[in-house]
Amino acid sequence: MKNLLSLSLACSLLLSPKSISADAGPVANSKKVSEVEYLYADVSDANSILATIDSGLLSTYQGKDRAAWEQFYREKRAKLAKELERLPSSGLSGEDTRAIAAMRKQMKAFTGGGALFSPAAKCQDAARKDIAYPELKSALVACFVEIGNSLNFEGSKINRVSALDLLHETSDPGRRKAVFFAFVPLWQAINGNNEPDSPYRRMIAGASAQAAKNRSDIDNAARDIGIDAAEVERWLVQILDAWRESNGDTMVEPWDFRFEAGQADRLLGTYIPRESLQPINQRYYRDLGADPEQLGTLYDLSPRPEKAALAYTEFVTHGRMVNGAWRPTVARVSAPYERGGLFVLNELVHENGHVVNITAIRNRPAFVDWPSDLFAEAFADVPSWSAYEPQWQRRYIGHEATEQLSLRALYSVVVLDVAWSLFELRMFRAPLTDPNALWTEITNRYLHIVPHPELSWWAVRVQLADLPGYMVNYGLGAVLTAEMRQHILGALGAFDTGNPLWYGWVSEHLLRYGSERDTRTLMQDFLGRPASPQALLEQIHRLQPVSLHGTGDRFSNSARPSTFLSPDCPAGPSQLSSQRPPSSWRGYLLWDLPIPQ
Numbered sequence: 273m274k275n276l277l278s279l280s281l282a283c284s285l286l287l288s289p290k291s292i293s294a295d296a297g298p299v300a301n302s303k304k305v306s307e308v309e310y311l312y313a314d315v316s317d318a319n320s321i322l323a324t325i326d327s328g329l330l331s332t333y334q335g336k337d338r339a340a341w342e343q344f345y346r347e348k349r350a351k352l353a354k355e356l357e358r359l360p361s362s363g364l365s366g367e368d369t370r371a372i373a374a375m376r377k378q379m380k381a382f383t384g385g386g387a388l389f390s391p392a393a394k395c396q397d398a399a400r401k402d403i404a405y406p407e408l409k410s411a412l413v414a415c416f417v418e419i420g421n422s423l424n425f426e427g428s429k430i431n432r433v434s435a436l437d438l439l440h441e442t443s444d445p446g447r448r449k450a451v452f453f454a455f456v457p458l459w460q461a462i463n464g465n466n467e468p469d470s471p472y473r474r475m476i477a478g479a480s481a482q483a484a485k486n487r488s489d490i491d492n493a494a495r496d497i498g499i500d501a502a503e504v505e506r507w508l509v510q511i512l513d514a515w516r517e518s519n520g521d522t523m524v525e526p527w528d529f530r531f532e533a534g535q536a537d538r539l540l541g542t543y544i545p546r547e548s549l550q551p552i553n554q555r556y557y558r559d560l561g562a563d564p565e566q567l568g569t570l571y572d573l574s575p576r577p578e579k580a581a582l583a584y585t586e587f588v589t590h591g592r593m594v595n596g597a598w599r600p601t602v603a604r605v606s607a608p609y610e611r612g613g614l615f616v617l618n619e620l621v622h623e624n625g626h627v628v629n630i631t632a633i634r635n636r637p638a639f640v641d642w643p644s645d646l647f648a649e650a651f652a653d654v655p656s657w658s659a660y661e662p663q664w665q666r667r668y669i670g671h672e673a674t675e676q677l678s679l680r681a682l683y684s685v686v687v688l689d690v691a692w693s694l695f696e697l698r699m700f701r702a703p704l705t706d707p708n709a710l711w712t713e714i715t716n717r718y719l720h721i722v723p724h725p726e727l728s729w730w731a732v733r734v735q736l737a738d739l740p741g742y743m744v745n746y747g748l749g750a751v752l753t754a755e756m757r758q759h760i761l762g763a764l765g766a767f768d769t770g771n772p773l774w775y776g777w778v779s780e781h782l783l784r785y786g787s788e789r790d791t792r793t794l795m796q797d798f799l800g801r802p803a804s805p806q807a808l809l810e811q812i813h814r815l816q817p818v819s820l821h822g823t824g825d826r827f828s829n830s831a832r833p834s835t836f837l838s839p840d841c842p843a844g845p846s847q848l849s850s851q852r853p854p855s856s857w858r859g860y861l862l863w864d865l866p867i868p869q
């Protein structure tokens with residue numbers, strides 16, 4: 273019944289007279305534009321199918337192998353380029369004009385295949401002073417693959433994700449510190465010895481110069497929320513201040529921060545083995561009226577040697593009208609999950625938030641695309657933040673951490689993203705800034721982390737190298753996540769433990785437009801007012817100020833305060849384990865990851 277209910281709501285989107293242009297299917301105002309638009313849809317599908325094949329998930333799709341798809345892509349793309357040129361530049365409706373602009377813009381981003389996140393570049397090229405900005409970025413991403421995937425620890429190799437897992441779960445402080453320092457070769461590859469012409473510092477100078485011409489991701493995010501970059505900075509600082517106020521005065525070492533905030537993960541990790549991730553995820557979305565199996569989503573969740581080291585979600589094919597009926601979008605989720613745990617589960621739920629987002633789009637082909645980066649990342653967290661609510665844990669895991677521990681685990685991750693957002697915002701504004709000094713200042717002031725300006729320990733997120741400025745979509749995105757969660761709760765009701773109306777309702781109110789509606793208008797209409805950080809600040813203030821321990825040593829004790837244990841969690845410290853997530857990202861341009869990957 274739940275699914276039928278949501279299906280009927282989804283269908284109403286296609287028929288409702290007040291629906292947008294896509295209503296009876298994408299009805300372009302001009303037949304000519306419509307024809308080009310369906311050609312565009314073919315090219316767009318071929319592009320995403322090639323990326324799917326190159327990801328290693330499939331060798332054929334719809335009976336065609338890679339060569340056949342590539343030929344199809346090339347021919348259709350060449351035709352599309354010509355047809356787009358031939359379209360009239362005047363006498364079109366505003367909507368057609370916007371659709372043409374959207375197609376032209378999106379076409380530029382088509383790659384015609386290629387494995388996401390595996391640049392052909394070499395890390396060693398990052399040291400070269402003679403390479404241009406785009407090549408420098410590629411080289412830095414290659415460092416994350418080459419070095420980040422084989423860090424030396426205790427005589428063997430671990431990857432960046434495992435190292436971060438260990439930072440959360442290793443009780444022995446000395447061992448935890450050793451894990452932290454396993455990142456040194458990566459930090460050095462990214463930022464040398466922090467000299468003024470280190471690879472990162474040259475790269476951020478290039479990024480800043482380019483942003484002066486074309487706008488940065490930070491400018492775009494500010495526009496999407498309806499404020500300017502100065503206001504973005506004020507909001508980020510407000511959020512960090514809220515965390516600071518909720519965390520007492522005790523300083524922690526950088527190698528202890530994640531461990532101390534991650535107790536909920538350690539308490540529940542035992543109950544979330546890897547094989548339980550997908551069943552829990554699917555059950556939650558079924559309860560939300562969005563059955564992943566019914567949506568036809570492809571999941572590729574096991575690690576492979578050449579696979580992207582990040583989790584992401586992308587289109588396989590784009591929904592469109594075929595013979596008068598809507599043919600749904602097919603999405604795929606890629607992730608390299610070796611282990612389970614609450615954080616990984618939360619990430620998988622987040623990726624499915626992206627699936628829900630793109631499968632709910634009902635619009636003409638030009639707009640069957642991701643909404644803004646900011647909205648996409650913010651929306652994906654709407655369902656995933658529930659994983660840090662005790663009632664969600666009780667229902668889907670059978671055990672729960674206390675509210676305080678759960679919230680601390682969640683918002684420690686959010687504020688790290690906010691810290692990186694502020695870091696990038698200030699680096700863009702003044703690219704000659706010493707990044708180590710800046711990161712030290714931010715993390716010391718707001719996260720109470722002991723200063724270590726000699727270490728480039730901020731350099732653990734791929735986005736910092738590949739898409740400078742992107743982090744704001746997480747940091748500022750949290751503002752929209754909190755707003756949407758609060759508004760949905762008030763308008764539709766609770767959904768932390770499922771709600772069969774949820775998918776149909778968010779589809780109707782937020783998702784069906786795809787890339788057509790700008791985020792600012794969408795949120796203004798949704799909330800009935802401009803977005804503000806208030807909802808997020810209130811969430812962070814649910815955390816009660818604590819006076820935590822100085823060094824993290826305390827957590828190596830077996831004497832754990834009983835308030836840190838849920839009644840449902842009999843596990844003592846020796847039984848606790850946790851896994852932290854790999855990073856996640858969505859789309860070519862969209863990463864996620866609540867914690868520093």
Ligand SMILES: [Zn+2]
Binds near residue numbers: 623857862863
């Ligand atoms: Zn995401």
